[in-house]
Amino acid sequence: MTDRLKKLLVAVLFAASASYAGSNDYTYDSSSLVAIEGGFTSMEVKNPSNLVTKDDFGTVGLKIGAQTRNVRMFVSFRNGFIDDDNYNYDYFYMYGAELQYLFNFSTSANFFIGASAGRISLRFDDATLNQRDYATNYTGGDLGFNIHMNENFDFELGARFINLLDSEHTLSGVKYTFDDITMGYMSIIFKYQMD
Numbered sequence: 715m716t717d718r719l720k721k722l723l724v725a726v727l728f729a730a731s732a733s734y735a736g737s738n739d740y741t742y743d744s745s746s747l748v749a750i751e752g753g754f755t756s757m758e759v760k761n762p763s764n765l766v767t768k769d770d771f772g773t774v775g776l777k778i779g780a781q782t783r784n785v786r787m788f789v790s791f792r793n794g795f796i797d798d799d800n801y802n803y804d805y806f807y808m809y810g811a812e813l814q815y816l817f818n819f820s821t822s823a824n825f826f827i828g829a830s831a832g833r834i835s836l837r838f839d840d841a842t843l844n845q846r847d848y849a850t851n852y853t854g855g856d857l858g859f860n861i862h863m864n865e866n867f868d869f870e871l872g873a874r875f876i877n878l879l880d881s882e883h884t885l886s887g888v889k890y891t892f893d894d895i896t897m898g899y900m901s902i903i904f905k906y907q908m909d
Contacts (some may be wrong), residue, residue, distance in 0.1 A: 743783045745905040749870070751775040753899030755794060760891040761840070771796040771806070777901065779812075786814045786826065794836075804837040804845075808876075812856065826872070827857045834878065840890065848892070850880040860903070870901040 753773045775792035794806030810832015817825040835849040858872025876895035883890045 745781055746908045747777070747779040747781060747786070747788065747903055747905055749777040749779075749788070749901045749903040751777060751790075751792070751870075751899050751901040753792075753874075753897050755895060755897045757895045758893035760893070769796055773806075773808075773897065773899070775808075775899075777812075777903075781816070781905075783818065784816050786812075786816055786828075788812045788814075790832070802839040804839075806834075806836040808832060808834050808852075810852070814856070816860070821862070823859055823861045825857075825859055828855060830854045830856060830874065830876075834876075834895075840885075840888070844885055844888075846883055846885055846890065848883045848890075850878050850892075852876045852878050852895075854895075866905050868901075868903040868905065870899075870903055872900075873898050 751774065753775070755771055755773050757769045757771075759769060771794050773792045773794045775790055777788040777790040779786060779788035781787070789811050790809065792808040794803075794808070796803040796806055810830055812828050812830040814826040814828030817827075819825060831851070831853050833849060833851050835847075837845065837847050839845055854874060854876040856872050856874040858870060861869045861871075863869055874897040876897070878892055878894065881892045881894075883892070
């Protein structure tokens with residue numbers, strides 16, 4: 715008899731919870747995101763003579779993601795535009811993902827801190843005019859502020875720190891070392907609701 719009552723109680727609670735869930739008007743505060751990013755990047759390169767050159771260059775990127783009230787995620791692609799007297803870069807690409815936690819300290823802005831991971835790929839001509847293709851994975855972090863311009867647009871200002879997992883590139887016994895990358899950036903983020 716007790717087993718029957720337990721089974722009946724479980725069935726009633728299950729049916730009631732399904733009925734309540736179907737009638738509940740609660741929705742998650744979430745948005746889909748598309749952002750265009752522009753930034754300034756600094757990367758140190760150590761050449762075979764142990765001379766360190768600092769390459770400073772601009773980047774442009776596209777980020778697609780989603781956010782809830784306190785969490786935001788992006789999948790991103792960035793292209794670097796390097797004009798360097800020491801090396802002739804053909805391309806500099808970064809693609810990866812960022813996960814950020816949002817601290818909502820005001821209705822007009824929030825602070826974020828996050829972690830990122832992805833891959834960097836670049837090609838350049840070294841001092842002996844050998845073409846070098848270099849690619850490695852990276853991890854990193856970022857922090858910054860979002861300013862809510864209106865319901866659909868945010869202005870983001872942040873800094874990103876990238877740690878290259880394999881920073882050395884050797885070709886014909888000649889080694890180049892790429893140091894960690896620091897980026898300052900700003901983005902315009904478009905927020906919209908998907909049904």
